[in-house]
Every structure is written in structure tokens, then in C-alpha cells.
Amino acid sequence: MGMADYNTMEMMICAAARNLEDGKAVAVGTGAPCAAAMLAQKAHAPNLVIIFEAGGVAPLLPTMPISVGDSRTFYKAVMASGMCEVMETIQRGMVDYCFLGGAQIDMYGNLNSTVIGDWDKPKVRFPGSGGANDFGSLAWRIMVITPQDARRFVERVDFITTPGYLDGPGARERAGLPAGTGPYKVITDMAVMGYDPETKRMRVESIHKGYTFEDVQAKTGFELLKAPEVVETPEPTEEELRLLREEVDPNRYIIGR
């Protein structure tokens, strides 16, 4: 175990998958998050419910979807519903995890997928929230899979599209968001980060083989905290890699990137 050859994307997908517990529900998009959910289902969480924002509920995904609303997202599903059904299931408290991305993330896990620069005169315009703000406001735990990069991990995001812990402890609840929700893990090509329970600031919990805390800090635009015990991220197992390569993504759409 742990001796296998694997690439960065495989490492990130495996690290993400291990955070998904059996008997829980996860709202996913396309790409790495979807691969992580599929892997978790095959490896250790057969009763993981996978849902898509456009309405697909618990499909038996035959291939990786291209869109969160394409036919694959409700292939042999238990229900082909709609957006209100899915979002309201999350709002009701029945969705444990969601996966999100973004152009920028800050130390409180706030995410920007709207603009770089001023909103009025943007340097770069991005798609906007889509369902991200909905997932990030309403799901219990937010997870992010993204490359470690100082241009992405910034002191202040240019625009808070999706709420993390906003400006610190208690801020989500003060703003009116459902109690007990918020950012949970950030999985990158170098480390797995969580959040300090007191300050709600991002902290390094495990570091992938071959990297040091200083390497991770150097690729981060704000001061990272350390968990009481920072460990080496367990490497993907032979079995996880087999499932990922043979069953989850045999065409290497995601793991070939």
C-alpha cells in the first residue's frame, strides 16, 4: 500500500473521497468532486446519496457527466426532480456535504466566482454564483478541491459570491445563515486544510508526501494556521486507484488532466 504510482489529481480525488461518510448525502458538480463522490460510493460509502442541483437524485452514474444537468446525472436515478426540490432538500438540512470551486478563496473559506476587480468595471467577469451560494449557504459542510496557488488563496476575495465563515466566528449565524453550517475541508495538490474551531481560520491538517508546511505557505496569500498535529496525507491505496481508474473514470476525463 502507498507504493503505487499516482498523479496529483488522483491524490486530490482520493483525499476528498475519504471525507465522505457512508449514509450521508452530498451535492456535487462535474469534474473532480463528482469523481470523489463516485469513488467514495464504490470504496467505503455504498449508501452515499449523490444529488445534482438540476434535479438528479441518486443516479447510477454510467460515465462522468459533462454538465450538472445532463442525462447522466439522472441515469437510473431514484428520482428526476427539479432545482427547487434539490435546493429545498439542502435547506431542510438533509444534505451533509457539498463541493464548490472558485477563482479565489480566503482564510475564512469565502469564495469568489463572480468578478476579478471592481464589480462595476470588472477586470474579469466570471459566471457568478450559479448554485454555489445556495450550496455554500445551506449544506452542512462545504468542501473545496482546488490547486494550491497564491493567486487563488488570497487575503481578501474581490467579491464574496459564496459565504465561508465571512469575517470570523459567529458571522454566518449573525448574517442569518442556518446555524452550524460552513466550510469544512480544502483539498489541494499539496495539502488538506480544515478550519480552526475557535477562529474559523484555515489551517493545515495534513500535507501530501514530498511537501513541507513552508511549501504550502509559500503558495498561499495569507497566514495559514497549523492543526495541533499535522500529519502526512495518506497516499491513495491500490484499491482506491483501481476503482478510480477502472470504474470511476476509465476514459481519464478527470484523472488525465
Add this chain to the structure above:
Amino acid sequence: MFEVVAQGEGPLFMDPDADKAREFFRTKNRAMVSKVMTVSEAVGKFVHDGDYLAIGGFGANRIPTAVCHEIVRQRKKNLIFAGHTSTHDFQILAAGEVFNRCDIAYIIGLEARGLSPNARRYMESGKVECCEWTNYAMACRLKAAAMGVSFLPARNLMGTDTFKRSAAKIVKCPFTGEQYVLYPALWPDVSAIHVHEADIYGNARIKGISIADLELARASKRLIITTERLIPNEEIRSDPTATVIPYYLVDAVCEVPFGSYPGNMPYEYFSDEDHLRQWLTVEKDPEEFRKFLDKYIYKTRDFNQYLELCGGLERINQLRAVEHLIDLGGRG
């Protein structure tokens, strides 16, 4: 009265007054008459410059592509667009610069395929007045309208810049004191939805996920249905459970086989990823893109001619095999 705790600064493009909407729907014709017409007639008759327009489906899935093309071809202008779960539809309408105001939930992107260079240029040009929302926020706005009420509460958006640039309000719940965001009802002037089957009156069936289309159909003042197939009214009446849009919501029925192309139509055909990639590539060069639009939209007569340009039935058959997970063994 609710206590308003905070208010977004964004523009509210449409009046959320429920009584005014009731006055409109009071006069909407309930006659069960044939509404069959061409897409060109439907767009000419029901889409007016300055209208608020919404498009059904999700991104490049079950979208009324023919209507989007026709709006561009007829050079409609100054529309307000519901940028809700929009990808290829947004790309087409932005190419025609037909709207100058936009409610934004998801625009510019084509999900995992990347961002549309032309749509980005258009949205960064300053020509479009914007208001920020989310996918669920827009679905709530349509749901409120479908319910015939002027707002709906939800628990997202709060604490963010998305709220600040929206036209939502945050209030305290009169029962519990908790904060809620209120979304104003949205009654689009005109919408277009692509369905699997409809009769000549507009009774329509959708297979698979409905996204926000059931709400959209009920919220819209005028509704254009494009359908893969026309079916007899007797078939509708033989299985009323399957009807998701009743005829009295519908103003036009256009039979457009393969009408979601190059998007995916569940249980019919998959998306044409090559053609969608071609759009994204050619858009990088504005001059090339102008020629591309001339060829595929402005100088085509109708959607059938566009399909022919894209490979016609031969291409559709390949996409049908992809949808049904049929391996053609290199013969596709």
C-alpha cells in the same frame, strides 16, 4: 409589517406586484385552439423589443435552441434576460447582443467546457446593466410568481456580496425572529421551453429532470413551446399524469425535431461536444466569429438548415448512440 434588516443595491427589473399579474392572467385566453406555428412566427409575434425573456432547460440541456437563434436572426433588442442556469443559450443571445439588462445567476460559462470568450467580452463591455442572484434565488422568484404571490423567503445569499448586488431584502421572521432573505416574484414577459412531446394546444410532457421549467411555465406571461414531436390530444388525455404544462399557459407550439441541438435532450440525443467546442474556439477571434454567426445563424433560413450545416441526421444518429450508451464500434 416585516422589519427590513438589509436591502440589496441591485436594480429590480420587473414589478413583483401580484395583483397586476392577476389582472394579466385574468385576460389570458383559455380557448383550446391550435397554437401551431413556425418558430419564426412565434418569435415575431410574442418576443418584443424591451421584453423580459427567460429560457428553459439547464445550460446546454433541453434548451429551445431554435428560439434563441430566431431571436438573434430577427435582431431583437434591449431585452432583459434571465441569466438562470444559462450556458449555450446565453452564448447565442450574447452573440446577437439582444439584451442590455441581465439578472445573473450563471452566465458566460459552459460549465466544465470553459468560458465563452465572446460572452465575456460582452459582459465586460459595460453595455449590460446587471443584478446578481443565484440559481435557487431565481427559481424562488419564478416559484413565487407561479404561486401568485409577490415574494418567497429563503435562507441563502445572506452575508455576501451576491446579496449586496441583488435586489433582495433581508427581514426578521414575525414568528421566530430569525433572518430570512426575501425574493421578489418574477413574471417574465416571454419564455421558451423545449419539451419532448406536446399536442397542438400546448399540453406538454417533459421526460427526466424538470430543472425550474414547471415554475417558469407558470410564471411567464407568454410561453413558446418547442417540441421534439407533436402528439395527438387523445394521447395527452390517455395519460394525464404525464402532462406537466397545461395548454392554457401556452401561446405558441412549434414542432422542432432535435430542437435542443447542440445541447443534450434526455432519452433522445447527447450534446454535440465538437460543435460546442467549435463555438468556444471561433469566438476567440471576433472577425472569425462574425463569419461563423453569419454562416450558422444570420444566413440560415431556419433550424433545419442549421442542423444540415452541422451534419444533419447522420450527426444526430451518432449523438443518439452516445445518449443511449450504444457503442457503434468506430462506425459512428
